[in-house]
Amino acid sequence: MSDRQTEFSEDLAENVRRIRECMQHTDDLIFVDRELASGKPIKIAYLKGLTDDRRLEYLLAHAREFGNGDFAFGDDGWRKSIQQGAESLAAGQALLLFADPPGAAAIDLLGVQLRNVEEPSSESTVKGPRSGFTESLTNNLALVRYYCPSPQLKIESCKIGRLSPTPLAILSVGGITNPSILKEVHRRIDEITADFIVGSNAIEEWIADHRGTMFPMVESTERPDRVVGALMDGRIAIIVQGTPFVILLPFVFLQAFQVGEDYFWNFYIGSLLRMLRIFCGLIGLLLPGFYVATVTYHHELVPTALLQSIAAAKEPVPFPAVVESFAMMFAFEIMREAGIRMPKQIGQAVSIVGALILGQAAVEAGIVSPIMVIVAALTGICTFTLPPNAMNYAIRLLQFGMTFLASLLGYVGLVAGIIGLLIYLASLRSFGIPYLGPAAPLNAQELTDVIVRRPIPWDSKRPTLFRALNPYRFRGGDK
Amino acid sequence: MERREVISNFQLMSLIVISTIGTSSLYAPATLVRYAERNSWFLVLVGGLAGLLNLAILMTLNRMYPDKNLIRICKHVLGPWIGGLLAFAIIFYFIDVTAWIVREFAQFFIVALSPVVPQSWYLATGIIMGAYAVYRGLEAFSRVSEIVLFVIVFTFLGIYTVLSWQYHPEYLLPVLENGLLAPLSGIIPVASWLGDLMFISMMLNHVRRTKKTAAYAVGAVAVTTVLLMLSVLSCTLLFGAKASESFTYPSISLIQNIRLFRHIERFDAALVAVWVMSCFIKLTVYLWSAQQGLADLLKLKKPRMFLIPVAAGIYVCAKFKVWGLIELGRFYDQQAWYFCLFQYAVPGFLLLVAWLRGDGGKTKVGA
Numbered sequence: 001m002s003d004r005q006t007e008f009s010e011d012l013a014e015n016v017r018r019i020r021e022c023m024q025h026t027d028d029l030i031f032v033d034r035e036l037a038s039g040k041p042i043k044i045a046y047l048k049g050l051t052d053d054r055r056l057e058y059l060l061a062h063a064r065e066f067g068n069g070d071f072a073f074g075d076d077g078w079r080k081s082i083q084q085g086a087e088s089l090a091a092g093q094a095l096l097l098f099a100d101p102p103g104a105a106a107i108d109l110l111g112v113q114l115r116n117v118e119e120p121s122s123e124s125t126v127k128g129p130r131s132g133f134t135e136s137l138t139n140n141l142a143l144v145r146y147y148c149p150s151p152q153l154k155i156e157s158c159k160i161g162r163l164s165p166t167p168l169a170i171l172s173v174g175g176i177t178n179p180s181i182l183k184e185v186h187r188r189i190d191e192i193t194a195d196f197i198v199g200s201n202a203i204e205e206w207i208a209d210h211r212g213t214m215f216p217m218v219e220s221t222e223r224p225d226r227v228v229g230a231l232m233d234g235r236i237a238i239i240v241q242g243t244p245f246v247i248l249l250p251f252v253f254l255q256a257f258q259v260g261e262d263y264f265w266n267f268y269i270g271s272l273l274r275m276l277r278i279f280c281g282l283i284g285l286l287l288p289g290f291y292v293a294t295v296t297y298h299h300e301l302v303p304t305a306l307l308q309s310i311a312a313a314k315e316p317v318p319f320p321a322v323v324e325s326f327a328m329m330f331a332f333e334i335m336r337e338a339g340i341r342m343p344k345q346i347g348q349a350v351s352i353v354g355a356l357i358l359g360q361a362a363v364e365a366g367i368v369s370p371i372m373v374i375v376a377a378l379t380g381i382c383t384f385t386l387p388p389n390a391m392n393y394a395i396r397l398l399q400f401g402m403t404f405l406a407s408l409l410g411y412v413g414l415v416a417g418i419i420g421l422l423i424y425l426a427s428l429r430s431f432g433i434p435y436l437g438p439a440a441p442l443n444a445q446e447l448t449d450v451i452v453r454r455p456i457p458w459d460s461k462r463p464t465l466f467r468a469l470n471p472y473r474f475r476g477g478d479k
Numbered sequence: 480m481e482r483r484e485v486i487s488n489f490q491l492m493s494l495i496v497i498s499t500i501g502t503s504s505l506y507a508p509a510t511l512v513r514y515a516e517r518n519s520w521f522l523v524l525v526g527g528l529a530g531l532l533n534l535a536i537l538m539t540l541n542r543m544y545p546d547k548n549l550i551r552i553c554k555h556v557l558g559p560w561i562g563g564l565l566a567f568a569i570i571f572y573f574i575d576v577t578a579w580i581v582r583e584f585a586q587f588f589i590v591a592l593s594p595v596v597p598q599s600w601y602l603a604t605g606i607i608m609g610a611y612a613v614y615r616g617l618e619a620f621s622r623v624s625e626i627v628l629f630v631i632v633f634t635f636l637g638i639y640t641v642l643s644w645q646y647h648p649e650y651l652l653p654v655l656e657n658g659l660l661a662p663l664s665g666i667i668p669v670a671s672w673l674g675d676l677m678f679i680s681m682m683l684n685h686v687r688r689t690k691k692t693a694a695y696a697v698g699a700v701a702v703t704t705v706l707l708m709l710s711v712l713s714c715t716l717l718f719g720a721k722a723s724e725s726f727t728y729p730s731i732s733l734i735q736n737i738r739l740f741r742h743i744e745r746f747d748a749a750l751v752a753v754w755v756m757s758c759f760i761k762l763t764v765y766l767w768s769a770q771q772g773l774a775d776l777l778k779l780k781k782p783r784m785f786l787i788p789v790a791a792g793i794y795v796c797a798k799f800k801v802w803g804l805i806e807l808g809r810f811y812d813q814q815a816w817y818f819c820l821f822q823y824a825v826p827g828f829l830l831l832v833a834w835l836r837g838d839g840g841k842t843k844v845g846a
Contacts, residue, residue: 297593301745409604410593411748415755416604422626423612427619440622441487 006081008102012043015082015097015104019045022086029089034063042066045085045104046094052111059094059107066096066105079104087165117143120222120244122388128264132222133244137167140224140239140246144171148228152176160189160203164196168203171227171237178234178467181250181431185236199243207249209429214397216390217430219248219255226260234468250431250466254439254450256391257281262453270453278451280382284395287382288325289406289414291375295321297410309371316366322407324368328376329400331358336380437465485687488695490621493628495676495699498761499530500706502583503672504635505754507707508714508729510812514665516720518655519711522662526669527704529823533674534696536826541683543838549680549826550775556832565825566776572677572821573769574789577762578796579807581605584758585797586804591731592751602797609762610790613770614783617685620763627756634753635706638730638746639713641737646716668811671818673703680826681768727804766790 008015016031023029028048035041044063046056079085085095085104092110117139120132129147133140141155152174159165170189172182188207197203200220208217221227222244227237230248238247257277262270295314299307317324335354342350359373379399386392398421405413428435438446446463448454460475462468486494511519537549544552549569554562585601612620655662679696686692713733714723723729731750738744769789774782801807833839 297596298748301747303742303744409596409600411751412588412592412596412601412604412755415752416608416759419608419623419756419759420611422623423615423619426622427615434622436622436626440625442489442625 006083008080008082008085008097008104010099010102012041012097012099015102016043016045018082019086019089019095022082023089032060034060036066037064040098040100042099043097044094045089045097046109047089047092050092050112051094051109055109055111056094059109063096077106079106091165091167114139123221123223123226123259125259125261125264128261129223129225131224133224133239133246135242135244137169137239137241140244141169141171143224144227144231144237144239147224148173148231153231156186158189160192161194161196166197166241168197168238168240171231171239173231173234176232176234176462176468176470177236178469181467182236184431185238185249189238197240200238200240200245200247201243203238203240204247209431213428214390214394215253215425215428215435216256216394217249217251217428217435219251220245220389221248221260222246223260229260229263232473233462234466250433252430252433252437252465253391253425253435254278254447256387256389258450259387263456267453267455271451274453275451277385277387280385281395284379284383284386285399286402286414286418287379288329288375288399289402289417291372292321292325292403293406293410293414296407310369313369313371317369318366319368320407321372322403324372325375325403325407326400328362328368328372329379329403331362332376332380333396433465433467438463484617484685486617486621486682486685487687488689488692490625491679491682491686491692492695492699492702493624494621494682494760494764495679495696496702496706497624497627497631497757498678498764499673499675499699499703500631500635500757502580502754502757502761503675504707504710505587505728505730505750506808507669507672508711508723509726510668510808511665511711512715512720512724513812514668515662517651517715518662519665519715519720520651520708521655521659522665522669523673523704523708523711525663525666526673526707527700529666529670530673530676530700530704531697533676533822533826534679534700536823536830537676537680537683538693538696540680540826540830540833543833545688546684548682548684548771548775549677549829550772552680552829552833554776556829556836556838563776565829566772569677569821569825570769570772570776573681573765573772574793575796576677576818577609577765577769578793578800580758580762580765581609581793581797582800582807584754584762586807587728587754587758588751590804591728592747599798602794605758605762606790606794606797608759609766610786612759612763613767614786617682617767620760620767624760627760631753631757632702632706634749635709638734638737638749639709641739642713642717642733645736646713647719648716650716650719651712667819668815671811671815671822673700673707674819674822676700677822677826678764678768681771682764727808766793 020029026047028050030046030048032044033041034044042063044060079088079095080103085106088104088106089095092108092112093106094109096105096107098104114136115134117131117134119130123132131143133143145153150173154172154174156170156172157167158170159167168189170182170185185207189203192203192206194202194206204218204220205211210217219230227246227248231237235248235250238249240247258274262274265273294302295310302310314321319327331354335351335358338354339348339351355377359377362368363370363373383392383396386395402414402417405417407413409416422436426434426436426440434441437443438450443464445461446465449459449463460473462471462473464471508519511522515522540549540552544555547555550566553566553569556562557565581602584605585598588596588601589598612623710730714729717733717736718726718729726732731747734746734750737746766789770782770786773779773785773789779785801810
């Protein structure tokens with residue numbers, strides 16, 4: 001179809017027919033006839049249910065007062081083609097169809113019932129702000145602006161999706177964000193050829209450096225304070241319409257152990273919690289494997305008294321340690337998944353029933369040893385301390401692999417697994433930034449900041465990892 | 480065309496330290512006391528100087544030909560035929576050294592840790608780890624080496640420090656009672672360990688060069704020498720020279736003497752971690768060098784395709800190389816000239832020819 005054919009004509013009835021055709025004769029498309037003060041007829045089109053009733057009524061009542069033509073609405077609100085008009089309707093705008101000059105004015109009347117700003121369920125805090133993002137792009141942008149009232153905050157909007165264009169916004173801070181990373185983000189977003197995008201995860205998968213990895217290549221958060229913190233470090237945020245999860249990039253491995261709340265506690269407590277999470281991550285990854293390797297291959301390394309109690313506990317169990325370990329880890333994952341999917345009130349009960357009754361019964365039936373229950377429970381609890389992001393899931397998945405390697409080769413298998421994992425992580429990049437940074441390549445000062453939460457007045461330098469244009473948060477603080 | 484990989488000075492330093500110290504420190508004390516008894520620390524010191532000599536040769540060659548690795552230098556200096564033959568011999572050496580390391584890796588675990596696991600499993604683990612790292616590229620394993628360096632250095636220092644209250648300084652006396660030359664009868668094996676830097680000749684053209692590159696490389700040899708000396712000193716101070724000689728892996732005996740708070744003991748797992756990590760880095764750098772060498776010699780566009788056949792060849796070679804630990808130890812001790820030939824003589828010969836060609840005066844010779 002040529003451009004000429006898609007443009008609005010001077011015949012209003014023909015325009016109505018073509019819009020109906022373009023919108024597949026959908027039943028919720030409504031046309032209302034009105035007249036301007038000059039006596040010229042216009043038609044008002046909107047999608048029933050998508051528009052705000054109060055504002056729609058006002059529009060219909062005051063249609064006579066509108067001016068005529070694109071000069072009255074500006075370039076931004078004036079639609080010249082049927083396709084543009086249909087897209088505006090689908091986005092919750094009302095169209096005022098004019099015959100002379102031929103075209104349509106788009107007025108935003110979007111009135112979908114959305115939830116209010118609430119505390120983010122996946123990133124709750126004891127201390128710190130309670131507001132979280134919602135599904136509305138406009139509200140989310142306003143929240144970021146509220147937390148970061150800076151004229152340097154730059155918001156660039158675009159739409160992704162050929163059939164169903166989804167609005168998104170790219171946020172950066174002028175004078176801090178590195179333009180080359182921003183340019184790369186734009187390039188990758190422009191290359192998205194999807195028909196439609198549902199949620200930020202789809203964007204994440206499209207723009208990630210490595211698509212076949214289980215590790216998160218970007219960060220995802222529901223908290224506006226975390227987004228602002230990231231922006232101030234020179235990172236970039238992407239907010240997508242219809243999802244409360246905002247993408248932050250670039251992202252490096254060790255950031256997965258940080259939570260925004262670290263900065264709302266005293267720096268001793270913040271540092272302790274941060275180190276605790278890293279330690280728990282290591283336990284979550286390695287403890288089942290370490291246990292299996294020790295009881296299968298390296299008895300001589302266990303103190304005699306402990307070895308005796310392990311042997312006594314394992315004596316009635318007919319399975320090797322690796323089978324016990326896999327059974328318990330698998331059961332734990334089932335209980336965890338059931339706890340999440342069940343309604344909240346029942347979910348807790350499932351966990352308690354699973355943990356207490358099932359574990360106790362399994363030990364009494366001689367299927368698993370009590371020590372294996374302790375190992376599985378400790379491993380599971382340790383993974384609960386990690387922020388609920390994709391890294392958490394990756395660690396839970398990898399503990400199976402580590403346990404398998406440990407069952408084959410003992411400690412050698414375990415260390416080989418760690419090395420393989422490190423090699424893999426070291427080969428990853430997030431928007432050109434080494435994924436294991438600042439540990440490898442080593443930047444001792446920044447590595448300290450990742451592991452220990454330094455006092456804020458001492459933290460004058462931005463991380464060099466994200467190549468921020470302005471390397472200092474403030475001058476003279478780093479003394 | 481594949482992206483050019485670049486590593487930092489610190490990463491080069493990490494690779495040198497790990498691949499030199501990690502494996503040798505486990506058995507070096509036993510071998511060295513055989514030659515120099517309680518004065519083996521002096522032997523290590525002189526070995527460090529030999530390592531510096533090797534480093535000087537390789538760095539000078541690299542300064543003359545900054546864009547070339549050893550294989551290209553061979554062909555450039557000696558011509559396509561003789562140079563090609565020597566380059567082939569060097570690649571053979573890289574592959575052979577990788578096979579030795581893999582065998583050494585497996586042998587340690589069979590002797591010291593778990594004889595029930597078949598040798599071939601350990602061999603396969605070693606070679607798969609190395610091949611995977613090479614597949615992921617120089618940058619990836621160089622980054623990991625930075626982490627591994629800290630693990631290894633702090634583990635060794637921790638072991639030596641914790642044992643310090645058990646040391647007997649009198650075991651070192653009298654010092655050098657037979658003069659300075661007597662302990663040097665074991666210079667060949669120690670020079671082959673501390674001069675085990677041949678792989679850097681393939682890497683130097685990938686290092687992001689700064690004024691401090693040479694300082695980092697010299698620092699790496701110095702750190703290695705100090706750590707090896709600490710290893711030798713600890714064994715001598717704890718067991719005495721005669722007893723150290725009787726151990727297969729004196730470092731294991733060292734770690735088995737650690738007891739914290741009366742009940743916490745058997746830190747062998749730490750040694751397993753150190754051994755796996757250091758062997759892994761060492762075999763990876765040599766396997767990578769072999770792959771790079773093959774790519775340059777045969778002008779391969781996709782050298783990664785040769786990785787699996789080469790790795791399989793190394794596995795077979797490692798499996799049938801020696802009968803057991805005694806033969807392996809004897810080769811390292813008595814046939815160390817083989818390693819020294821490639822570590823010192825070949826690069827030295829190339830340097831000499833390059834000087835005779837008149838390339839010595841130039842700061843950079845054409846690509």
